[in-house]
Amino acid sequence: MDDTSKRSLDLHEQLHGKIEVVSRKHVETRDDLSLMYTPGVAEPCRQIQADYQKSWELTRRGNMVAVITDGTAILGLGDIGPAAGMPVMEGKCALFKEFGDVDAFPLCVDTHDVDEFVRCVQLISKSFGGINLEDIAAPRCFEIEEKLKRTCDIPVFHDDQHGTAIVVAAALINALKVTGKTMGEVRIVINGAGAAGCAIGTLLSHMGFGNVIMCDINGIICEGDEGLNPGQEAISHITNADHEHGTLADALRGADAFVGVSRPNLVSTQMVSTMNDGIVFAMANPTPEIMPDEALRGGAAVVGTGRSDFPNQINNVLVFPGIFKGALAARAREITEEMEVAAAYAIASVIPDDELSPTNIIASALDKTVADVVAKAVADHASA
Structure with missing residues (x-):
């Protein structure tokens, strides 16, 4: 212990x-x-x-x-x-x-x-x-x-799915600004096709970040694959635009961003070195898919984890208090995808552009001002 x-x-x-x-x-x-x-x-x-x-x-x-x-x-x-x-x-x-x-x-x-x-x-x-x-x-x-x-x-909201997706989207919005990458033109690899991974892939695709490649324990998920569960089947129709097959290492070659919601130590420094000035969000807890120092050694431009002892903690606490506060204030009957998008942009906006840096792309999980910013954005969309 x-x-x-x-x-x-x-x-x-x-x-x-x-x-x-x-x-x-x-x-x-x-x-x-x-x-x-x-x-x-x-x-x-x-x-x-x-x-x-x-x-x-x-x-x-x-x-x-x-x-x-x-x-x-x-x-x-x-x-x-x-x-x-x-x-x-x-x-x-x-x-x-x-x-x-x-x-x-x-x-x-x-x-x-x-x-x-x-x-x-x-x-x-x-x-x-x-x-x-x-x-x-x-x-x-x-x-x-x-x-x-x-x-x-x-409103019914599975936070492990949608809360994770929203905070990842917020962090990625700002990471693109830091790295000079263009929304709509990035290749994003998500490893872990469970509840969180499928929700992240769905939201990032809906927001138009670019080509999302989903991977699970068997490698790249492609439309038409056998043995997919309902969530994976649904995500297969809106990701992997070029119908690629292969391993996680194959998917990472030339990728602009990696999002890990899977298991520890699945990504190596060498794999990161094949990315395109990669944004690495290694979010497995407590041990990420790759430790931040190893990702940086491989050439990562921005690194985030789910941990509080490294910069850029990507944590759902930035999402669920505010999204429910806004939905309750508006007496919303549901939390829509548009409300989720509004929440992601609201979280991203908490860090002014002139304060963004490779180690400062997302507000602190302890920043209690975030919930009100998110709540207003969500309530405004619910009332629109």
């Missing part, structure tokens, strides 16, 4: 949980009791019964997100079950509050059955203003999100 793990365990033992419910008004008198609870509370109930939309005004629902997992893809630990995933869900809820002043509640659902999970979320959805799906394994996560989007009247 390393020092960080030991101190984190000590903290969790001390706190007995990282979040708590706090009353927004103290109950100190009989009058307080009659207004907060019986008999006075009956009137807000009647108002909501008569007009469903008043549930947003008369309850905390309008600022409440459910953070929900089935425990099948917790961090890098895999399928460790819903109870073991609770510390992560609590942590996510704490970040929602700390960075976006959005209330969030952790829910760990004990089932691997897609329809049972979906039904559970549907049945509780009237208590919340948004659903943040978290740490659900692919390909099940694609089906769960799609079914919930069709049946819920509130």
